[in-house]
Amino acid sequence: METSEQPTFETEAGEEIYRFVERHGTAARHRVREVTSLPAEEFQDALEQLQERGYLEDDGGTLQVALDVGSIETYSTDDIDYTVRPAQQTDFEGLIDTIRDVTAEDTYIVAESIAEQLLYEDAVNRHNTAESRVFFVATVDGDVVGWSHLDLPQLDKLQSTAQLTVGVRGEHQGHGIGTRLLERALDWAEANGYRKVYNSVPTTNDEAIAFLEERGWETEGVRKNHYTIGDEHVDEVMLAYTF
Structure with a gap:
């Protein structure tokens, strides 16, 4: 389906x-x-x-x-072999651990909220008349080390846009895994008729903003003082990728 x-x-x-x-x-x-x-x-x-x-x-x-979200792909570098594939329910714990690992070091509020939603619903992928979401994971020796995620609105007026999150554990960064996960989610979104995906991060997350901008994402807006991190009010940067 x-x-x-x-x-x-x-x-x-x-x-x-x-x-x-x-x-x-x-x-x-x-x-x-x-x-x-x-x-x-x-x-x-x-x-x-x-x-x-x-x-x-x-x-x-x-x-x-039964969701049709693509195939299993394997990649090799000089240092590491890894797989990028659609997430399954059996990835649940590894996915939660990976999202929490990434968000513990970086300010990535949207991804934190995704982890809490997963825990509340106790399900990886969803597809009903109210909501739909899919995950792709990167694994090394069977362990989840990264993810990309698409939240797919089912309301007709929003069905051409999707929210995306992506992240890789710190010890596995620098091997192109994040780029592969991002490309996998973007390729899937484009093939399924979406015209735009978006991602929002605090303005203090310079690494995430640079990662997306280097891959063709553009800033669409800034919401002033949108987050409270510690004792500080921090702006939110809203980035988008248009096909």
Whole structure:
């Protein structure tokens, strides 16, 4: 299923099954049937319809939302081998740890709020009529070391713009991982019809601003005294990339 496609349902049973799985990121098949309290035959029919329409996929008894967000890519440098791929629910803890590691050293308020939202919802990717988001991760030896994220509004008037965040753990910077993650998110956004992505950071985060500006991002505006960091009021720089 494409993230630009808002799910519609043929039956109430199908909607109930999808909403439970989408809200939890993944869910055991037998657990979904127990919670929905559907008769076995009705549950089976509704689940098969969802799978046929490309809404859900069953991985050995674990159900998850089937989002088409691309392939797995591997890269090698003189010092490191790493993989960039769509995030999965199994990346949840590593993703949270990585975002918190990055935001502990740098002032990246939007990314901090994304981590808190993930913890509250306990799900990596979301796709429903109200919200949609996708993550890409970079891994080294299976461990998450970086991410890029797109928040995709479902309101018609906002569906051509998306919010992006990106970050890499300090010990893995300098190998081009951040650039690869940024490019992966931008390529996906452009291929899916978005005309602009934006990112907002405190004006004190010189490294993040320089990183984006060197890659074609432009400042669209500044909100005065938007953040309170310590005892200081700090401006927010709003940057955007237009396709």
